[in-house]
Amino acid sequence: MAAKTYSISELARELDVTTRTIRFYEEQGMLTPTRRGQERIYTPRDRVALKLILRGKRIGFSLAECKTLIELYDPQGDNRNQLTLMLGKIAERRLQLEQQLLDIQQMQLELDTAEERCRAALQQIPEAG
Amino acid sequence: MAAKTYSISELARELDVTTRTIRFYEEQGMLTPTRRGQERIYTPRDRVALKLILRGKRIGFSLAECKTLIELYDPQGDNRNQLTLMLGKIAERRLQLEQQLLDIQQMQLELDTAEERCRAALQQIPEAG
DNA sequence: TGTAGCGTTGACGTTTACGTAAGCGTGCTG
DNA sequence: CAGCACGCTTACGTAAACGTCAACGCTACA
Structure with missing residues (x-):
């Protein structure tokens, strides 16, 4: 098929x-x-x-x-060197992804406080029209 | 100070x-x-x-x-519209970050299987010099 | 039969995010 | 006082990642 x-x-x-x-x-x-x-x-x-x-x-x-x-x-890996190289690349990517996870988490925290500041500021405004 | x-x-x-x-x-x-x-x-x-x-x-x-x-x-938010706009932007960013988290997780899975394939292939090679 | 939709190959244009080099001033330091 | 480190501006260069035509070929179909 x-x-x-x-x-x-x-x-x-x-x-x-x-x-x-x-x-x-x-x-x-x-x-x-x-x-x-x-x-x-x-x-x-x-x-x-x-x-x-x-x-x-x-x-x-x-x-x-x-x-x-x-x-x-x-799956292009055929010889030993290629495969070992590949494993290296994979490890590299993992590190990069982990850094990105940290970056994203950090940003989420910052968005939290930014949102809080926004809401607080909105409370201060009586009832704008 | x-x-x-x-x-x-x-x-x-x-x-x-x-x-x-x-x-x-x-x-x-x-x-x-x-x-x-x-x-x-x-x-x-x-x-x-x-x-x-x-x-x-x-x-x-x-x-x-x-x-x-x-x-x-x-903290530039001073008027109501600005602040509401800001909250919108924040929400947007959150969505984007969540998509990126998914993307990263997916990639990590793919790295898992890629690594597995590599290791399996290495097993197949008797003892290359 | 023409025209609308899908595909193709060039080839030049554009935006983003800097690099690189020229030419200059300032301030220490051997 | 020469030279080096550090700073500045102006300006042209560049690599990446496409966008935007132009000009063409097939196929269906009203």
């Missing part, structure tokens, strides 16, 4: 990006859809890669960093 | 950015140090603002977004 495939505009609609963006990611070697003639055909695997990219971007990774995320996902 | 102040290079060293970057943030209206002649003098408040910017950047906020973070921190 042939797995489902997607057109570029299907993917674009579903994941809320432009087709230009998808083609750009391909230019950068982050996606490698097959072709039917000229037309790009995307597999579920391509779709996953694209989602990885977008998720990475949401937490501020550069496209280059997203690319390594895809490499982590792809 | 006058609070501590900082020179631009002190801040740069401590927070690991270039002086160029600090001046750039000022150009963008995100920092407003006082002057002693030409020289910029930074207060602890400026330092906090800078830290907010850097933290924001680490989790992928644009400088424009970081600027609103600073506004949230600054």
Whole structure:
């Protein structure tokens, strides 16, 4: 059974990006859809890669960093060195993610106090019109 | 007692950015140090603002977004509309942070399986030299 | 048959976030 | 007093991440 495939505009609609963006990611070697003639055909695997990219971007990774995320996902590891390198990259990412968690928690705290200040200030205003 | 102040290079060293970057943030209206002649003098408040910017950047906020973070921190709220607007912005940020938490958790899971695959593959390799 | 929708390939434009270099003043210090 | 560290402004350069045409090909369909 042939797995489902997607057109570029299907993917674009579903994941809320432009087709230009998808083609750009391909230019950068982050996606490698097959072709039917000229037309790009995307597999579920391509779709996953694209989602990885977008998720990475949401937490501020550069496209280059997203690319390594895809490499982590792809089972390309064949020799010992590659694999050890890969484990290193993974550990690096973990550290980065943990820093981001701290940053987010810190920001949430700051939003708490900001909101408190706002509400307090609103209390001070009798009943503005 | 006058609070501590900082020179631009002190801040740069401590927070690991270039002086160029600090001046750039000022150009963008995100920092407003006082002057002693030409020289910029930074207060602890400026330092906090800078830290907010850097933290924001680490989790992928644009400088424009970081600027609103600073506004949230600054008690500039004086009239009712401003304050209500501010509360809206705060709520927005919260949603964004929660999405980022989800993204990070998801990535951590993916790193888990990536690491597992790596280790499994390493087991397969007898004892490469 | 034309026109609307989907796809393609260039190629140039734009915004963001700084880097880099030139040229200058200030203040210590060997 | 030469040189170095530190600071300033002005201004051009640049990499990343797309946006925005232009010009074209297929297919369906009213």
